């Protein structure tokens with residue numbers, strides 16, 4: 001899936017988890033679960049642009065909340081793709097290649113990813129609202 005989707009899901013896990021230290025491991029593990037689902041890949045350029053835009057949005061929310069853990073979880077969510085692209089961590093790169101499924105139709109893949117992204121954004125913003133009332 002897109003790096004933006006992995007970052008959003010990782011951040012959403014962090015925002016909604018009661019035990020935030022556990023959310024880092026879950027954000028990393030969620031990458032593998034998401035990549036098992038048949039999906040569509042975009043070009044590296046489009047993927048990077050969406051990821052940077054998402055990072056700016058997540059950075060803004062983290063800055064507003066003065067809680068940078070959400071960015072760490074987002075980064076851990078996308079780490080297997082970063083490792084693959086830069087050939088950094090052989091075990092992560094290999095295990096990522098094992099679970100990564102082939103592409104599906106562009107329509108299904110983009111619709112699926114859009115639904116996941118919208119759900120993650122709702123959870124991120126809802127999680128933020130929850131903490132404002134505490």
Ligand SMILES: [Zn+2]
Pocket residue numbers: 001031035080081096100
């Ligand atoms: Zn991946």
